[in-house]
Amino acid sequence: MHAADGDIRDAYRDYSAWLTDQSIDRLRQKHEQADLLFRRLGITFTVYGEDEGGERLIPFDVIPRILSADEWSILERGAIQRVDALNAFLHDIYHDQEIIRAGVVPAELVMTNEAFQPQMLGLDMPKQVYAHVSGVDAVRVDDKTFYVLEDNVRTPSGVSYMLENRETMMRLFPDLFAQSVVAPVDRYPEYLLRSLQAVAPAGVDDPTVVLMTPGQYNSAYFEHAFLAMEMGIELVEGRDLFVDSGSIFMRTTEGPKRVDVIYRRVDDGFLDPLAYNPDSALGVPGILSVVRSGRVTVCNAMGTGVADDKAMYVYVPDMIRFYLGEEPVLQNVPTYSCRKPDDLKYVLDHISELVVKEVHGSGGYGMLVGPKATKAQCDEFKKLLKAEPENYIAQPTLALSTCPTLVEEGIAPRHVDLRPYVLSGEKTRVMPGGLTRVALKAGSLVVNSSQGGGTKDTWVLEAPAEISETD
Amino acid sequence: MLSSTADNLFWMARYMERSENTARLLTGLYHMSLLPARRGAQAGLWEGLFQSEDEREAFLAKYDGFRTDPVLTYMVLDRDNPSSIRSCVWSARENVRATRHVLTTDMWETINSTWLDIAHVTYGDMLDMGHHDFLEWIKVRSHLFRGVAHGTMRRGDAFEFWRMGVFIERAENTIRLLAARAHTFKPSGPAQRADTATLDYYQWGTLLRSVNAYKAYREIYKSQIDLRRVVELLTLNPEIPRSVMACVEEIYEILEGLRPRSRSFEHANDLLTRLQSARIDRIYRTGMSRFLEDYRSGLHELSLQIQKDFLMIQ
Numbered sequence: 094m095h096a097a098d099g100d101i102r103d104a105y106r107d108y109s110a111w112l113t114d115q116s117i118d119r120l121r122q123k124h125e126q127a128d129l130l131f132r133r134l135g136i137t138f139t140v141y142g143e144d145e146g147g148e149r150l151i152p153f154d155v156i157p158r159i160l161s162a163d164e165w166s167i168l169e170r171g172a173i174q175r176v177d178a179l180n181a182f183l184h185d186i187y188h189d190q191e192i193i194r195a196g197v198v199p200a201e202l203v204m205t206n207e208a209f210q211p212q213m214l215g216l217d218m219p220k221q222v223y224a225h226v227s228g229v230d231a232v233r234v235d236d237k238t239f240y241v242l243e244d245n246v247r248t249p250s251g252v253s254y255m256l257e258n259r260e261t262m263m264r265l266f267p268d269l270f271a272q273s274v275v276a277p278v279d280r281y282p283e284y285l286l287r288s289l290q291a292v293a294p295a296g297v298d299d300p301t302v303v304l305m306t307p308g309q310y311n312s313a314y315f316e317h318a319f320l321a322m323e324m325g326i327e328l329v330e331g332r333d334l335f336v337d338s339g340s341i342f343m344r345t346t347e348g349p350k351r352v353d354v355i356y357r358r359v360d361d362g363f364l365d366p367l368a369y370n371p372d373s374a375l376g377v378p379g380i381l382s383v384v385r386s387g388r389v390t391v392c393n394a395m396g397t398g399v400a401d402d403k404a405m406y407v408y409v410p411d412m413i414r415f416y417l418g419e420e421p422v423l424q425n426v427p428t429y430s431c432r433k434p435d436d437l438k439y440v441l442d443h444i445s446e447l448v449v450k451e452v453h454g455s456g457g458y459g460m461l462v463g464p465k466a467t468k469a470q471c472d473e474f475k476k477l478l479k480a481e482p483e484n485y486i487a488q489p490t491l492a493l494s495t496c497p498t499l500v501e502e503g504i505a506p507r508h509v510d511l512r513p514y515v516l517s518g519e520k521t522r523v524m525p526g527g528l529t530r531v532a533l534k535a536g537s538l539v540v541n542s543s544q545g546g547g548t549k550d551t552w553v554l555e556a557p558a559e560i561s562e563t564d
Numbered sequence: 565m566l567s568s569t570a571d572n573l574f575w576m577a578r579y580m581e582r583s584e585n586t587a588r589l590l591t592g593l594y595h596m597s598l599l600p601a602r603r604g605a606q607a608g609l610w611e612g613l614f615q616s617e618d619e620r621e622a623f624l625a626k627y628d629g630f631r632t633d634p635v636l637t638y639m640v641l642d643r644d645n646p647s648s649i650r651s652c653v654w655s656a657r658e659n660v661r662a663t664r665h666v667l668t669t670d671m672w673e674t675i676n677s678t679w680l681d682i683a684h685v686t687y688g689d690m691l692d693m694g695h696h697d698f699l700e701w702i703k704v705r706s707h708l709f710r711g712v713a714h715g716t717m718r719r720g721d722a723f724e725f726w727r728m729g730v731f732i733e734r735a736e737n738t739i740r741l742l743a744a745r746a747h748t749f750k751p752s753g754p755a756q757r758a759d760t761a762t763l764d765y766y767q768w769g770t771l772l773r774s775v776n777a778y779k780a781y782r783e784i785y786k787s788q789i790d791l792r793r794v795v796e797l798l799t800l801n802p803e804i805p806r807s808v809m810a811c812v813e814e815i816y817e818i819l820e821g822l823r824p825r826s827r828s829f830e831h832a833n834d835l836l837t838r839l840q841s842a843r844i845d846r847i848y849r850t851g852m853s854r855f856l857e858d859y860r861s862g863l864h865e866l867s868l869q870i871q872k873d874f875l876m877i878q
Contacts, residue, residue, distance in 0.1 A: 134669070135661065135676050309662045322665035333568050344567045346721060346822075346874045 104161035152547035158529040165553040171423030172229045176515040181416035183223035187213045208398025219292040225392040227515040233494040240426045244401040251528040253316035258550040276525035276553040282323035288518030300353035303327045336379035403452045432483040440487040447487040508532045525553040570725040571875040576659035577729025583652035584706035585737035587699040592774035610635040668716040678705045735811035743856045775806045796844040828873045
């Protein structure tokens with residue numbers, strides 16, 4: 094909330110004045126109301142291995158994270174630039190692989206990547222878009238600099254929290270929204286549907302779009318149902334779909350109906366039991382052949398994961414220069430690839446100052462936060478690093494920005510990151526906002542919900558000129 | 565709409581309706597158990613709820629006898645009993661959860677808050693609240709859900725599949741309610757002993773009240789309660805919303821609108837004709853239990869046929 098010189102940031106000025114007038118008790122009361130709302134609405138995620146009680150709320154903080162129009166414009170430009178480059182990269186590696194031939198990205202990093210899908214080679218995606226929905230996780234380190242922590246171009250989730258957090262804040266604090274010019278995010282489902290319709294197979298006029306979910310016991314099921322409802326499309330599971338004479342159909346009460354675009358929230362490996370995991374009950378046997386013949390568009394495309402793992406992350410600024418001929422707007426966190434001997438040596442020597450992560454890990458597991466670790470833990474990780482250096486990267490710990498947060502002691506600063514959502518297909522656009530995740534433990538940098546993180550509403554204050562935007 | 569979605573809607577409706585009907589049935593039995601005449605014969609009363617050997621065994625595996633407390637615990641709150649009210653609300657809620665994208669937010673909130681309220685109720689809580697009030701609360705929640713569905717759902721296939729579930733379940737439950745008393749179906753007449761007559765009066769009065777048909781009976785027959793007329797009212801009278809006739813008429817119309825050239829519709833047509841041509845005296849002569857049993861299996865076959873025609877997901 095505070096700038097480097099200790100002053101309150103412009104974006105927070107009005108809100109801060111309002112907050113000063115609020116009693117902690119009132120905020121706590123609002124906090125409880127929010128919990129109740131979320132529970133009634135069923136905005137929960139499922140905890141595996143529990144029975145009917147296995148639904149949890151992600152802690153929601155009633156104090157918003159606020160960005161000024163200027164700050165947002167940097168993030169917006171940067172996120173669009175990044176996703177455009179990633180889409181160009183995906184098209185390239187599944188076609189001519191110029192970036193490999195130019196020596197910018199090492200071939201083995203692509204070809205031996207577990208997420209690389211040889212079946213996608215030579216296949217033309219409508220509009221050359223592979224990642225239709227992306228999440229770019231970013232943190233601010235100083236007034237003008239945002240670092241990207243990671244790109245998410247497989248099946249990024251959490252966008253329902255962006256929408257429901259806003260909805261909840263408007264129910265709890267209608268007075269605040271009357272005062273501030275907060276950019277709306279509620280058109281996300283509409284833009285998402287437009288993006289999906291725009292990438293229908295050639296020759297299809299009024300495409301049938303469906304959302305494919307692993308089912309109601311998936312941890313993100315609420316979000317799948319929510320988005321399907323908001324877009325007014327069918328929410329299907331693998332068992333609802335079948336392949337017949339080269340097309341995909343869904344079983345309806347009026348008989349089979351052809352499906353043109355599948356927004357899938359099922360991982361690559363479960364999509365087609367014939368091609369991948371034969372035990373998968375979530376997929377549709379034979380769907381891959383239909384994808385290959387171009388008679389259905391699967392979003393995000395299969396094989397996008399090759400662009401967003403932590404080893405490829407290092408090369409994203411080079412991709413931006415290579416494909417777009419531009420300098421990156423958002424910075425990468427300086428990253429040491431332990432597969433390089435020099436970097437490995439540096440990491441081993443400075444492990445107590447660094448965050449070490451597994452290349453393919455996610456969710457905050459399998460990582461070491463050097464400054465917080467004991468000597469024994471550091472030594473343990475050194476062994477792992479020496480055994481399989483290519484499995485790890487390391488980054489310095491960042492002076493992450495903090496945001497006031499309601500905690501037990503009252504209002505205190507907590508570290509935050511931000512995932513703006515980027516849509517591609519029609520044109521690349523970002524909703525003004527995103528999912529702010531907050532580390533609720535004092536001093537902690539880990540924001541994952543599985544590790545005690547919470548969420549906040551994210552406000553982007555509109556510049557006066559943008560209010561009249563009408564596309 | 566997706567067959568699997570229609571299937572969820574159909575079962576959501578059935579489970580919610582079943583929770584209400586179970587509450588009605590239990591209210592009736594509970595009131596009867598409080599009657600002086602039933603003292604000492606209570607075991608037979610609660611035992612009548614368990615119509616098959618499997619149901620009896622499932623109950624006796626966990627509880628020691630057919631008394632008020634264990635039976636109500638089992639029928640209302642037991643999470644191992646798939647037909648307990650709690651389980652029905654849970655199943656209804658899970659079916660709503662799976663289809664909430666085609667339902668209104670209000671419907672989801674109604675069913676979800678009902679579930680959240682009942683999830684942690686103990687038998688002690690039920691005693692505190694009083695059996696009557698608690699069961700009444702279940703009924704009211706079901707009324708609320710139905711009202712919200714009626715007041716907010718778009719008129720389309722989803723609405724029709726929901727209604728179909730409601731009426732099939734309701735018809736089956738009304739038959740079950742009558743069949744549970746089948747053993748007491750014997751001629752009532754002047755030869756009857758006075759205390760049995762009183763008992764009949766309370767029994768059938770309670771039964772009528774449990775389906776909100778007591779006043780209707782008085783208005784229509786203007787006479788003392790007679791079991792033949794009770795059966796006539798609850799099976800053949802289209803004006804009583806919980807009568808089998810009223811339900812089958814609705815089912816017939818729904819199927820006519822959805823797909824008149826289906827086996828389901830033929831089946832419904834057949835069931836409706838059977839009721840329309842039935843006369844209570846003839847039913848009485850050939851045996852009410854047999855009539856009810858035949859009709860119940862007819863409804864069951866219709867339900868299976870609907871699943872085949874519309875809901876199969878293979």
